[in-house]
Amino acid sequence: MESWRRNPLVFWVINLPPSLWLLFFFLIPLGLIWIFSFGEKRGVVDIEITWTLANYLRAMDPLYLQIFAKSLWFTAITTLLCLAVGFPIAFGISFAPAKWKPWLLLAIILPFWTNLLIRTYALIAVLRTRGYVNFTLEWFWDQGNWLLALLGLGQYQLLGAQFEALPLLYNNFAVVFGLVYVHLPFTVLPLYAALERMDSSYIEASLDLGAGQFRTFFTVVVPLAKAGIISAVIITFIPALGSFLTPDLLGGTDSQMIANVIERQFKSANDWPFGAALSFILMYATFFALALRALLARGSSSMEAA
Amino acid sequence: MTESAGIGGAGGKPIISIREVSKIFGGAVTAVDDVSLDIHEGEFFALLGPSGCGKTTLLRMLAGFEIPSLGQVLLDGQSLDGVPPNKRPINMVFQSYAVFPHMSVFDNVAYGLKITGVDKAETMARVDEALELVKLGGFGGRRPDQLSGGQRQRVALARALVKRPRVLLLDEPLSALDAKLREAMQLELVRLRETVGITFVIVTHDQAEALSMANRIAVMESGKVRQVAGPAELYEYPNCRFVADFIGKMNLFEGRVTGLAGNQITVQVEGLGEVTLPAVEQAEGEVGIAVRPEKLRLDREDPGAGRIAFRGRVSEVAYYGDTSNIFITDAAGRAVSANIQNEARRTDSHVAVGDDLWCSWDPQDTLVLTG
Incomplete structure (x- = not known):
């Protein structure tokens, strides 16, 4: 850094192009959307900037607040499930033999290499009424019936008169399931990084002092991985809150999230000012969460420093 | 081999018996090769050797973190086969000290007592006593990141000693300290062992450290024990070229x-x-x-x-x-x-x-x- 200050030409040659890119393609468009959010729709493409707060007031309508609340709820459950599933996975990988680690990590990252849309359609094929989960369940149902018939209990129809497919798709369950599936790698990777860095002698010391595996996990491993857990929560929560493809394709009529509403404003409803206002409310909520995190981190910085 | 009559009661009954123990990693690397050793009650015993000689692996087998591929380890005549680390009355001071950074000094030292269900009043008393013993009285409320390396090591010592183990294991305990502190700590460890009367087993690569602290030393090379003797005997009567050369300086003629x-x-x-x-x-x-x-x-x-x-x-x-x-x-x-x-x-x-x-x-x- 110091040498760059002494040689400003090099600094600007390297940093000017990305700075300009960020300015023109990120900050300026973002500023435009912010300005739109104070505008009024005049025609099909005309927006007049009147600095009205009407769009923000409209977003406070219970209808939209409810969708905001539902989005937060879905995202919170998703983040918790990702943690519950991702922590054991990350823990397992960090203690796997060294030659396996790259392959296990690859298995976690691999879904990223496939388009989200394709992955979501694949999930539809798995979850739908005539999907693989229900096929498997039906197979078990058939086997069960066959076994019962063999035992001479066939006539009682203990497993029901016919196979009832589970409603796994186009509901809230499908949305949360899909969100967990999509965001799991975001949770696993920061957790893995934190656990991998952890000195294994902390775990050994805990065992040595008489603690069992479970106590060691909850009193030593989890607290020491706290920084990684916070990162994992943020990095999972933020993109999950803005999801629109997953609820759009997997959800039912009542499982839309706020991003679906925003998308509709910009496309079918053609109400850019309102869509912009909703976008910024979502962003402010995210900033609030980050500020909260920073505040929490400051409270425990003495722990993480060690 | 004559056994030196050390200060710490060598010749007493063995507290730890290592019987024909080998450790083979991944079916290929022999870290410990057919080692038999007796460690006596109240001894300050050192496992000495160059890096990679298997001394740390041997120590970790005593703690229960490694399982012998062959042979067995006995504690007070009872086999430790299948006994996990948390069920052994043996405690360890780790090379990195492994003082839990998210707990206060008091909580670190009390950790092992809480698990065994020692009541609050006794825990308080024993933790205070252990901290006094390692000269950290009044440090209970500090956090580990407010301590120096030497103080953190004392916390690790107190945390292990407070459990009143049969044997205390020390893995290269002085290697991270500067020269002056290391010398002071050598004397202090000897004094500490005399105060608490617990058997100490230390792993070190530093021959001066082993000679000055231990009353019996096992010199190891490529997984094998070359000689077990008291410091003076080891120095004056090494039994092979390796020990002669490793302990002190030696002029060798063929x-x-x-x-x-x-x-x-x-x-x-x-x-x-x-x-x-x-x-x-x-x-x-x-x-x-x-x-x-x-x-x-x-x-x-x-x-x-x-x-x-x-x-x-x-x-x-x-x-x-x-x-x-x-x-x-x-x-x-x-x-x-x-x-x-x-x-x-x-x-x-x-x-x-x-x-x-x-x-x-x-x-x-x-x-x-x-x-």
Whole structure:
């Protein structure tokens, strides 16, 4: 850094192009959307900037607040499930033999290499009424019936008169399931990084002092991985809150999230000012969460420093 | 092998018996190779060897973090097979100390007591006592990141000792400390062991550390124990070339036994001619003739009969203040090191590079190494 200050030409040659890119393609468009959010729709493409707060007031309508609340709820459950599933996975990988680690990590990252849309359609094929989960369940149902018939209990129809497919798709369950599936790698990777860095002698010391595996996990491993857990929560929560493809394709009529509403404003409803206002409310909520995190981190910085 | 009558009750009943233990990693790397050892109640026992000799693996098998591939470890005559680390009355001070950074000093020390369900009042009393013992009284409320490395190590010690283990294991406990602190800590560990009366087993690669602290030392090389003895015996009577060379400094000559008469043997040594030495069992054929640098004497004149002597030229003088190390090159070009005390106060050396001198030693101080 110091040498760059002494040689400003090099600094600007390297940093000017990305700075300009960020300015023109990120900050300026973002500023435009912010300005739109104070505008009024005049025609099909005309927006007049009147600095009205009407769009923000409209977003406070219970209808939209409810969708905001539902989005937060879905995202919170998703983040918790990702943690519950991702922590054991990350823990397992960090203690796997060294030659396996790259392959296990690859298995976690691999879904990223496939388009989200394709992955979501694949999930539809798995979850739908005539999907693989229900096929498997039906197979078990058939086997069960066959076994019962063999035992001479066939006539009682203990497993029901016919196979009832589970409603796994186009509901809230499908949305949360899909969100967990999509965001799991975001949770696993920061957790893995934190656990991998952890000195294994902390775990050994805990065992040595008489603690069992479970106590060691909850009193030593989890607290020491706290920084990684916070990162994992943020990095999972933020993109999950803005999801629109997953609820759009997997959800039912009542499982839309706020991003679906925003998308509709910009496309079918053609109400850019309102869509912009909703976008910024979502962003402010995210900033609030980050500020909260920073505040929490400051409270425990003495722990993480060690 | 004669067992030295150490200070700490060597010859008492073994608290730990290591029986024909081997550890093979991944079916290929033999870290510990058929080791049998007894560690006695109240001893300060050191496992000494260069890095990669298997000493840490052996220690980790005592703690239960590694399982012997062959053989077994007994504690008070009971096999430790299948006993996990948290069920062994053995505690360990880790090389990195492993003081939990998210707990206060008090909570660190109390950790092991809470698990065993010691009540609150007793926990308080025992933690305070343990912290006093390691001179950290009043530090209970501190967080580990407010402590120095030496203080963190004391926390690790207190945390292990508060459990009143049968055996305390220390894995390279002084390696992260600076030289001054390390010296002070060596003395303190010895004092601590005498106070608590617990058997200490320490792993170290530093021979000076082992010699000054332990009352019995096992020297290891490539997974095998080469010699087990007290510090003085190990230094004065090493049983093989490896131990002779690893413990302290040693001048080594190669020779061949030419005769055995009564309690004396004659050895033909290159550069020294035929020398007569006190007899050693099983000395025949090729042997190593070794002598410590401080046993050598330098003279201007021929030291006369009764001493093994050769004439050489001073090639290098290394001045250490209290002593000087003089390198003498003989006619064959071999350098021998002599350590001499700088007894009188003077700033010029009485031995200078280029001086021709007689270098001699008493045959009684000579070691005949067959291994």
